[in-house]
Every structure is written in C-alpha cells, then in structure tokens.
Amino acid sequence: MSPGDEHGARGDDGGYGGTGQTRTRLPDSAGDPYGGARRGGRSSSRSLVTVVGVVVLLIAAIAFANRGGDDSGSGDTGGDKADTSPTAPSGERPVTTKAGNIPSGFAQTEQGAESAAANYSVVLGSADMFDAQRRHEIVDAVYAPDVAAERQSGLDQAYSDEKFLTNIGLGKDGSAPSGQAFISRIIPVGTKVKSANSDSASVEVWYTSLFGLSGDGSRNPVSESWYTTTYELKWVGNDWKVTDFQQKDGPVPVGRDQTASTADDMTKAVEEYGGFTYAR
Template structure:
C-alpha cells in the first residue's frame, strides 16, 4: 500500500487547478492534524505504509490462506453467484446476541452471512486486536474452531514490538501517555459471491482509520480503503470465518476536506461508538 515518491509529490492536478502540498508536521509542539488541507493524493500517504487491518490481515492472515487459493471464492458451490444487492433495510430485526461483545446469532441466509462478515471485519480491524488477551477473545468469537490456532499463531507473530513502534505504540502495544490510539474498520457494503447452505463467501468493502491522535503526534490518524474476502462456514454457533484475505481499494478520489485537529479527532473517537451491522 505504500505510495511511490511521484504519487506523494507536492502537486495534484486533474481538475484545472494546482494545489500545493503543505509539509508534514514532525512534532515540536505542532498539531499535525490541523491547518493543512488534504490534497488529493498526498492525503492518502499513511503514517505507516501498512494500514491497521492491512498488516493485521495481509501480513499475518494472508499467510494462513495461501493453501486455500482455489476454493469457493471462485463462485463454485451450488453454482449460485449473487450480484450486487442494495444496502438497504431488509425488514429483518437485527440480532440481539453477542459473543465477547461481538454481535452473533445471524440467520442461515445470504443476508445473515453478509451481516456476520461485516461485523467480523469490524472486530478484526479494531484497536482491541493490539491487545493479546482481547485479540484471542475476538478470534474465539469470529473464527471457526478449526482455524483459530492457525490465525492465532500468525497474528501473535505479526503483532511484534517493531510493528507496534511503526504505528506509534509502546513496545508492548500500549498507547503512549497523552495520546488516543485509533484503529477502526467501517464496512461500506457487502456482496455474496458464493452461497451453498453451510458455506458462504462474502466480500466486504471497507474504509479504515489508523493512527495516534495527540497534539505532538507524528503518526496522525489516516484513512484507507480495502476489500476483505471472508469465507464463512455454518457451525453450531452460527456463521464463523474459515479464511480471510484482503486487497486494496476500491478507493474514491480524496476530497478537499480540511483535516481536523487532534483534539477534535480524539473527541470523535471517544464520543462515537460502532454499529451492529444487519440487513
């Protein structure tokens, strides 16, 4: 996901106007969030070239999936391949069950599989994944029993002191004093590419946030776009993820919104909670 020097250059055109990229803050009491207007391409330059869920899922989970490349994601199964469905209310009541704080009890239907995949994407991209005990709890809640040990081993290796340092955290994964760590995944839409009763393959188009909110942060909160492909299996506890992979995009053209100050970002993270996705 890292962008080359040309894409990170100082100018962005394409609409008949030239915009100058302002220099990035390097600390020294400067609020790297405020003041600068987001230019189209430079705004996508991340504090880390690996964005929260990208490292989490590509650096670790993708390795666990290499042996599964020719499976139901190709649309095989019962031969049914669903097209895009409207992201609108279905009339079905959202689930009221939870496992380790994660929504559960989704119906054994295509919509149920989509809702499960969306909620699991949120959990796997959350800040709780940076804590070993909470990460284990999430894996137990969303992964199929046969996949838990493999994913746990890969993720334990991926969440290393070097990775924590790269995203601005302490060596043990804790947040430095005076800062607010942000790692969130927000599903934009879902699509079933294969469904055969006990198995489903669901794609989840997501936007993600990652970074440290704080006055002197040199790792400001940035956003990314990616698509997660999740293979689900029906178990005694409902839909569970068997495999998980991710690719970049589709990413819209960045807008010209003015970046918010660190205090505003911190208040937003603390004040706005997540959703239970159901349709």
C-alpha cells in the same frame, strides 16, 4: 514472517496477495498533524496508509506467510447483474445475542452471512486486537474452531513484534505514547454475496478505515484508507464463522479538499461516537 515484513511488503492491489516492496515514509513534522492543515499533499499520507492501513486486517497467521495468491478475479465488479443485489435494509434484526460483546447468532441465510462478515470485519479491525486478552476473545469468537488456534498463534507473534509496534508508534505492550490516543476503526460501506449455500458463503465487505495516533507530537496521524475484503465463512456451531479472507485496495473515492480536524476533535469523535451492529 514478522509483522514488520507484512507492513513493508505490499502488492499492486495493496493487500496480502502481492509481493512488491513499499518503503515507509513518515511525516517530517513532529507537531500537531491536524491543526488547520489541508489535505492537499497526499504523498506522505499515502505512503503511511500503505504501511499501517493493512494492520486493520491482521486477522490470519497464514496470510502473513502465504501472500502469493492472485486476487485479480475478485476485482471484477461488472459481473452478471442478475447475480448481484444492492445492500438494502430488509427489516430483519441481524442478531439478538452477543458473545464477548461481539454480535453472534446470525441467521443461516445470505443476509445473515453478510451481517456476520460486516460485524466481524469491524471487530477484527479494532484497536482491541492490540490487547492480548481481548484479541484471544475476538479470534475465538469469529473464527471457525478448526482454524482459530492457528490464527491465534500467528497473531500473537505479529502483535508482539517490537519493530512492528515501533513502526506504527506504539509501545512494546501495544499502548499509545503519553498524551496520544491510538485509533483503529473500520466502517463498512456495503456487502455483496459472491456465493452461498446452507453450509458456506463467500462475502465481500467494502469499507473505509481510520488508523493512526491522535495527539500532540504524533508522527502517524489518523488517516483514512479504503479496502474490499472477501471473507470465506462456514456454518458451524449454529453460526457463521470465518475460515479465510482475501483483501484488496479500494474502490477509493476522490478525496475532497476539506480542512483536517484537530487531534482533540478526532479523539473526541472516536471516543464519543460508538459503532453499529451491521445488518443488510
């Protein structure tokens, strides 16, 4: 399974579980995609999002080859209200240590599992995943040891596929074209524990993502998309580690008719505004 296939095959839920095919449509204009334009027409941007949005979660080699699962059950947000709780501040520090600049040492509690899932989603959806050395460090840090090697192999193959890199506007080495900045960032909005005990947890993370190329001549302008990913975690080595995941589209809010920022403003914002260490 190549990443080119991954980004061209999307299910009805927009995640890894479907088998429907989606065609890629790139914007016709080669000019600045931001300069004063309105977000009124969304068809081309939606097509682009379906192709490149999923790259922010290229986090499991098995998922590339096995996308036949049905995540319809995870779409039920009604549920038993007594079994859910809002994502609210608790006053507890999520972590006090980092491993390779990645938060680590989460508490062996439900809140610790939520913080781990949120922080791991951020790093797994970052532009660092397109750098081989950094990607290896990330996978080793967030995945359970018994699955990390397998994930690593699949991800290396995915991120080195020239067709995939070309489709998203990057060079063979994963670098952005001259004069452009590659942006890939995830911003968690909320988390929810589906199930948990002392050794394992299933946590949903609802988030928005930014993905694309900012700069003159970009054919893949930075766009936003919304997903919910369910992370399967287990307690190993005195920390929560990822063993598997399921992704689906949404919930997606109604977009406002705001003027898109210029490419320069978008690049500055991503460079100047750092991320967070997320806690429940």
